[in-house]
Amino acid sequence: MNNDKLIVALDVSSEKEAIAIVEQLGDQVNYYKVGMELFYSAGPEIIKKLRKYDKQVFLDLKCHDIPNTVAKTGKVLTELGVSMFNLHISGGREMMERTVEHVQNKAEHLGITPPKILGVTILTSIDNETFQKEIGFSGSIEQKVKEYALLAKSSGLDGVVASAKEAAIISEACPENFSIVTPGIRPKFSTKGDQKRTLSPKEALQKGSTHLVIGRPITGYHDRESKIHAVSKIYEEMFNYEGGF
Numbered sequence: 001m002n003n004d005k006l007i008v009a010l011d012v013s014s015e016k017e018a019i020a021i022v023e024q025l026g027d028q029v030n031y032y033k034v035g036m037e038l039f040y041s042a043g044p045e046i047i048k049k050l051r052k053y054d055k056q057v058f059l060d061l062k063c064h065d066i067p068n069t070v071a072k073t074g075k076v077l078t079e080l081g082v083s084m085f086n087l088h089i090s091g092g093r094e095m096m097e098r099t100v101e102h103v104q105n106k107a108e109h110l111g112i113t114p115p116k117i118l119g120v121t122i123l124t125s126i127d128n129e130t131f132q133k134e135i136g137f138s139g140s141i142e143q144k145v146k147e148y149a150l151l152a153k154s155s156g157l158d159g160v161v162a163s164a165k166e167a168a169i170i171s172e173a174c175p176e177n178f179s180i181v182t183p184g185i186r187p188k189f190s191t192k193g194d195q196k197r198t199l200s201p202k203e204a205l206q207k208g209s210t211h212l213v214i215g216r217p218i219t220g221y222h223d224r225e226s227k228i229h230a231v232s233k234i235y236e237e238m239f240n241y242e243g244g245f
């Protein structure tokens with residue numbers, strides 16, 4: 001079974017551990033997320049390695065810097081052959097627009113399809129109290145995510161990273177060709193851990209998530225059978241959700 005809506009997070013600190021997971025899951029999983037932990041330890045080679053296994057890669061480095069720095073980083077990430085990468089929407093319009101332009105030019109020069117650029121909204125580990133009292137935002141998380149999604153869309157981004165709890169609001173605000181990539185997915189059999197704004201795979205699809213990012217509920221199991229079982233349970237929910245797949 002191959003399903004590009006499920007992206008498995010490879011939150012490990014070596015190529016060896018990452019590839020062991022990829023080999024254990026085999027054809028069951030086609031799409032992997034490489035985050036800071038793996039990229040900073042294994043380096044860009046890990047992307048090439050995953051591409052050799054014919055896997056798609058979402059590079060989750062959450063770039064956040066001045067426009068010149070992020071735009072030039074976007075060019076480098078385009079050369080790596082990732083399918084998606086992300087940056088923080090709070091970096092502002094100029095940062096996003098210049099990155100889009102640099103990525104498109106680079107992809108054209110290389111003769112490849114440009115990677116999708118996603119904007120990070122509000123992390124799924126943030127709850128209302130943290131959002132307002134600690135970080136100092138006023139208003140609701142939903143309102144801020146909607147504003148960020150609209151800013152990302154009008155700056156030329158291809159989608160956002162958000163909690164599935166906000167997926168319906170985002171798809172209503174940005175209805176066409178806009179990816180809604182949602183971590184913080186928790187199947188019934190798993191625990192929340194540090195995630196605060198969570199939904200199940202079925203609920204996430206019902207709300208309009210286009211991709212589900214799932215890490216520990218799958219990779220937290222040591223042996224191959226348990227990992228495969230977790231993936232099967234997740235696919236079961238995804239395929240059976242009301243409204244079809």
Ligand SMILES: O=c1ccn([C@@H]2O[C@H](COP(=O)(O)O)[C@@H](O)[C@H]2O)c(=O)[nH]1
Nearest residue numbers: 009035122123124183184213214215216
């Ligand atoms: O808002 C965000 C943005 C990114 N993430 C990343 O997704 C995975 C989730 O892993 P789980 O083990 O399923 O919790 C992880 O790599 C995060 O860095 C996120 O959770 N929330």
